[in-house]
Amino acid sequence: MLIVHHLGKSQSERIVWLCEELGLTYELKHYVRDPVTSLAPPELVALHPLGTAPVISDGELLLAESGAIMEYIIAKYGGGRLVLGPDHPDFVDYIFWWHYANGNFQPNMGRNMFVRRLQLPSDNPIAARLNSRLVSAFALIEGRLGDVPFLAGKDFTAADIMTVFSLTTMRYFMPFELTPYPNILAYLQRIAGREAYQRAMQKGDPGMPLLLA
Known part of the structure; x- marks a missing residue:
């Protein structure tokens, strides 16, 4: 039996959502x-040496890291769903946005979160540089979503599941105003309309207002 150990308001919402999109039986x-x-x-914390969600x-397997978990579940249970193979015209976009989520975007959010908590003055060069990089990270997503409905292209994929946490729930920890990004806001409404996303958020974080605007 596949068991998802879910910490509220965390990147583990990706795993719950993935399971719902794939229609898996899980605990x-x-x-x-x-x-x-x-x-x-x-x-x-006692479950895994990393102490994180x-x-x-899955049987005797114990696995951490949301990206690794997603790859494992998709490979074992996905049946080719939510991924694009190397023969697909959007394959390169798919792998870029998959890795952009935790390779660039989420770390940008995290670094800015910690800098804000240090309450550095707004003219601090490190704070200013990190904020500039974050604005650029959002701008890249905004530009992409002005051209296509989903990050990989016309199809919803696992790259979207990887990315949405940083655009939504992460903003509980690192507030960021999305008003200047109409394409991202429209994208989040498309995500909000997905029944699997609705089920996942209700199961994983019941009662939590979703930061979709």
């Missing part, structure tokens, strides 16, 4: 953040 185990530190509780177990 969802919820973990709640410490109300003071916002960190994962001890029982989740997501984590899945």
Whole structure:
């Protein structure tokens, strides 16, 4: 039995969403953040040496890292769904946006989050540079979504599942105004209309307002 160990308001929402898109049978185990530190509780930390979410177990397998988990689930249970192969005309776009999510975009969000928490003055050169890089990261997505409905192209893929967390739930930790990005906002409405996304968010984070605007 595939078990998804899910920490509320975390990148593990990707795994719940993926399972829903694929129509998989899985068990969802919820973990709640410490109300003071916002960190994962001890029982989740004890599961894996990294002490972070997501984590899945599948028989004797225990696996962390959302990208690795997604690749594993897609390879084992996906049946070719939500991925584009090398013969597809959008293959290069698919692999770029898949890796952009956690290779560039989410780290940009994380670095800016920590800098903001340091409360550096707005004219601090490091803070200014990091903010500039974040604006550029959003601008790249905005430009892409002005040309195509989904990041890989015309088809919804796992690259979208990888990316949406940073555009939505991550903004609870690193607020970012999306008003200047109408293509991203329209994209998030398309995502909001997906039944699998609705089910995943209701199961994983019931009652949490979704930051889709």
